[in-house]
Amino acid sequence: MEDQFNMEKIIYKSQVIVVSGVTASGKTTLINELHKEVPLSTIISFDDYSIDQLDTAPQFDDILDDAKLYVNQYDISLMMTEFFVSYNKVPVILIDFPFGYQHMVLRPYIDKVVYIKTPLDIVFARQLVRDYQERAPEEITKWAKDYLSFVRPIFMAHEKVVSSNVDLLLDGELPLDQQIFKVKQFIRI
Numbered sequence: 208m209e210d211q212f213n214m215e216k217i218i219y220k221s222q223v224i225v226v227s228g229v230t231a232s233g234k235t236t237l238i239n240e241l242h243k244e245v246p247l248s249t250i251i252s253f254d255d256y257s258i259d260q261l262d263t264a265p266q267f268d269d270i271l272d273d274a275k276l277y278v279n280q281y282d283i284s285l286m287m288t289e290f291f292v293s294y295n296k297v298p299v300i301l302i303d304f305p306f307g308y309q310h311m312v313l314r315p316y317i318d319k320v321v322y323i324k325t326p327l328d329i330v331f332a333r334q335l336v337r338d339y340q341e342r343a344p345e346e347i348t349k350w351a352k353d354y355l356s357f358v359r360p361i362f363m364a365h366e367k368v369v370s371s372n373v374d375l376l377l378d379g380e381l382p383l384d385q386q387i388f389k390v391k392q393f394i395r396i
Contacts, residue, residue: 325379
């Protein structure tokens with residue numbers, strides 16, 4: 208009789224929700240707030256791992272030409288190890304993962320992908336505020352030039368590929384409470 212109340216013995220079919228978008232689109236903020244609102248959920252974040260590419264870094268033109276191939280060059284085995292610690296042990300797994308359904312290793316486990324589509328000027332400004340507050344003006348100027356010459360085109364290619372196959376496309380300009388409402392309503396959690 209005692210065993211039927213032992214919470215460790217409960218087996219769930221975890222609902223796996225991935226929140227995707229480019230850097231500084233609002234993924235982490237949304238995931239953290241959803242976690243507060245969703246009982247018995249856990250968070251796994253791509254940013255918590257030192258994730259390297261399996262092969263040599265592709266050339267800029269290769270990324271733009273074949274973003275799907277580029278995405279799958281990332282070794283996410285450490286992240287997947289943590290994933291399997293929670294998989295089917297908690298009701299909801301919230302994953303902050305920029306690549307949505309595009310990474311073949313995680314794809315079979317995903318139930319829903321939410322893509323936060325945030326205008327790239329807002330993304331750029333958020334990155335400046337977040338990462339460059341204490342930097343010298345020359346570093347900020349260099350980042351702005353890099354952003355214009357190759358980061359923005361990579362973000363555009365990423366957005367085109369990843370957002371083309373999602374379950375919910377979310378407006379990144381919406382207030383956070385409205386984003387949370389839309390996600391919870393859509394995935395019914």
